Amino acid sequence: MKKILSLAACVAVLSAVWGCKGFLDRQPLSELSPDQFFTSEKDLKLYTNSFYNVIPSAEDIYNEGIDNVVKTTLEDQVTGKRTVPTSGGGWDWGELRKINYFLQNYNKRGIAPATASKYVGLAKFFRAWFYFNKVARFGDVPWYNQVLSTADEPLLTKARDPRTVVMDSVLADINDAVARLGTARSTEEVTKWTALALKSRICLFEGTFRKYHTEFSLPNADKFLNEAVKASEDMMAASGYSIYGSSPESAYRDLFASLKAVPEEVILARKFSADQQVFHNVNYYTITASYGRPGLEKKLVNSYLMKDGTRFTDKADFNKIQFYDEMQNRDPRLAQTIRTPGYTRIGNTNKLVPDFGATVTGYQLTKFVTAETEDSYNKSLNDMPVFRYAEVLLNYAEAKAELGTLTQADLDKSVQLIRKRVGMPALLLTKANADPDPYLAGQYTSVSGTNKGIILEVRRERRVELVMESYRWNDVMRWKEGHILAEQFKGMYFPGLGKYDLDKDGTIDVVIYEGTKPTEKGPQYLKLGTEAVLEGGKNGGLLLINANIAKTFTENRDYLFPIPIQERLLNKNLTQNPNWADGL
Template sequence: MKNILYTLMAGVLLLSACSKSLDKEPLSQISPDKSFSSENELHLYVLSFYDKMLPYADYDDNGFTSLYGETSDNIVTNSLDGKLTGNRLVPVSGGGWTWDNLRNVNYFLQNYQRGGLSPNITQKYAAVAKFFRAYFYANMVEHFGDVPWYSKPIETTDNAALTKARDPRTLVMDSVVNDIDFAIANLPVTQSPGEVNKWTALALKSRLCLFEGTFRKYHTEFKLPDADRFLQLAADAAQQVIDQGPYTIYSTTPDKAYADLFHSLTVNPTEVILARQYSASLQIFHNVNYYTVSPSFGKPGLEKKLVNTYLMKDGSRFTDKPGYASMQFLQETKDRDPRLAQTVRTPGYKRVDGTTVLAPSYSGTVTGYQLTKFVTAAANDANGKSPTPLPIFRYAEVLLNFAEAKAELGTLTQADLDKSIKRLRDRVGMPGLTLTSANANPDPYLVAQYTHVNGGNAGVILEIRRERRIELVMEGFRWNDLMRWKEGHLLALQYKGAYFPGTGSFDLDGDGKTDLVIYDGTQPSVPDAQFLKLGTDVTLENGAAGGDITVNPNTPKKFNEDRDYLYPLPTQDILLNPNLKQNPNW
């Protein structure tokens, strides 16, 4: 039953409704004098924490969550929100500065022992609560920096707590580490992709400590200490999962293993540590199929620089090839890292349940690199009908966290790479990463992008970033990665898509038939082709002379280096609490 947690969340939602302020009791609470007298009551309550753990989520300028990572330079859509145009607004309320989830957790931690149950029963549920408090606060610090630390629910009469100032980031993150260490020590070790266990807590520790360590290392303007301490904590947590955990990289054959992991309608427990699950039988869905095939949902596609980042199948660099920048789709997708063909439509692509070879559909992608990751059978293409599980933690991320933390510390060895990056490349039949070669010859294409990487380990750090971007695409990591690396300037670059030499007819999949016509003037008559009018349906970098597709070319993109690495606090909260101070330059 634990493994179908999220398919049961429709009933559990009744228990997860909370107030939206710190000074009200959770609507889900049971009277403290009568609650938590059985293990079932403890379990039922902590289930309410899970609903707020959304994978692939980030706050946009209106404070909402946007799925699948559009607000970064991995996936491009036909519109840009304020985070990418420099027009972000200070919200009146919300904007991520919400505390109802914390209130729910702290209420539990204050009351879970009232039922008089043995610590042998209660400690593991306290560990779940502390896991979610660590998760909550790590997210708040990532977005806002300093935040007030609350370890108990706040009463309406506690004016001092309600109006306290923000605590230093250093204090908050030390408290987060204490919480996650308690969770690690007290959670069960049994594999359970529907509920948190010891390995989930270790994965979270590796994630949040890697963020904090690299943020402190690269953001010297904040003068934060102990970057290496957090990097070591990240490496140690990941290594414990690697050395002692029950997980491995799912593998079948190189040409399908990566895709199969995300096409499966059930969680693969060998690699997925924790997932949000969906169910056709219970009518609980998400929307990834419709998102990737519908012309009315942004027409997402991979960005050109990400596509250029995929290596050749033999491990050599695509961007070292002469003329790479003007290669057309059929040529540029040939003999690449197999994960490219398992992430977007490339020549020979068929739907999961299909037999027909399909070229990219330009009605479903604005860049020409049409997403296929998580996309299942065509029967699930209707709005809100995707049943695939969405991983929140998987073993691949732990391996990447391990390699990056060790590289940033300067302690990475070839053996470390062989038990981390090599396992990811082995899945798709790619050569492993060699430490000495990477450092002796850093990739100029990546050097130009990641401007703060330096030192003797620069080459391998860049290669680990390449691997992370490719392996975790569409899993919601890219925005936070750019923020912690201090590489927000990449968000201000023009987003681009596939290259075309100008107007004409194009065979995208090599079957000898025209798949796409780009025309200027009157639309020609070509059977079974897609049509894009130059300047109306598509913009090429040099107009009729050709070039890469440029997406939203008339909308300026900006990133404020002195402001945008932290989110603004809502004006309403600052007015209600005069001890809160706004983040710099907002």
């Protein structure tokens, strides 16, 4: 992003480590005092540009590894290997201090309120985002809206503020940001629309977390769900954003492969540039073995509907359908997310099958993948969406479904716009509630009531549409469905030893063998029991991924992360999150 690339060194020093009090207690260097620095709008702009540093990197967006995308290694969150860290662990506050310093000092030299207003809005946006991420990770956290000094002992050593207090403050911040920020759309600057998109995201998360996590006795779930609806409605009514479309066979692919963020749909993006030598690595990530051979997990592949809107999982023995047949007549987004029969790279006509050297499940990722000219290490330069309009529409539909106020008209102006991009039929409210999908119900066990069917369908739509954009962890956490992460991850189905023509073009693509590896050139060879572990061994079955790695999720502990030991030693009033043993 241009703003990130052009930061002045004098602003960067504010990220320095803090003193012995732990966090938030180091004063800015004297050369950055408000009397000398905040003297013009240019100064306000320069300083607030530094806030953009917190925008996720490309790797933080596409490098998903919870249960949508499976790799040869597993995240600690799904193996039960998380421990209480000595330090770090996400308990960092430097960015907050920068924001609070600005809000406390921007007007010391009499800059006109009208001039400063949008920069105040920007600071409030980033403080809301900062605290939302902290609450999603830790629950209760200390709320600070001022710069602290070493003399502020009571504030430095105070207990965590209740989640309810913090989230009310977050809501006030994001509302203030919405009111102050401009309406000119931009994929690289935070605007009123970015703030509404963030509000929609925050309030959906908090409302559903409070609804499903009854163990925390958090009130006012509906308040936040209604705020999510309102933010989404405001965007839908006045922003001018739309769902990008070209043809059903390519529009979804093209949205993510576009070198420049598509302004019709993308609200804010992480920017990349060949001219400024700022690249990322998504092509290389998907075509080599260097990053764990990522691939879609079988349950997600099963969740894609048929092209006519019927359920793939209603087919007899759906988990025993071989690759070519299971890929026929599916939601077109599937063929624009992974390699399916007939797949070709952008700019090439050669048909490619899944490469098992690059995907552990057989469902090889193609979302975000661009032309072969960008296949070298760290040479991808397509922009990465951080907020896009499709998420806002999904937030709207989900919030209304959870409130019990969703209508068919609501679906038609939200979910149906997303489905229309790829030529999928409408999602029908009455039909969904009359016949809830048992396959999804087996995954999302907390959903009940008369709106069960439509809630499940909106979750399906969300997972399919937003895959590989790193929403999944927060979704599983807020829905209280952590048990999903402890289930065996699986991949493609093979009926046993033998030769397989994956795309039915008359050429053998994969051979599963025992004993000595065949010498015939051409196919990919997978040795049974090592390179291809099948559920039934010689009798075939789904690929088992990381079958020897134990997976677990502790229901009464793992929805929140632990507070680092060092922080609790520095501040005796910091309590630990439930059932995290740190010896203190």
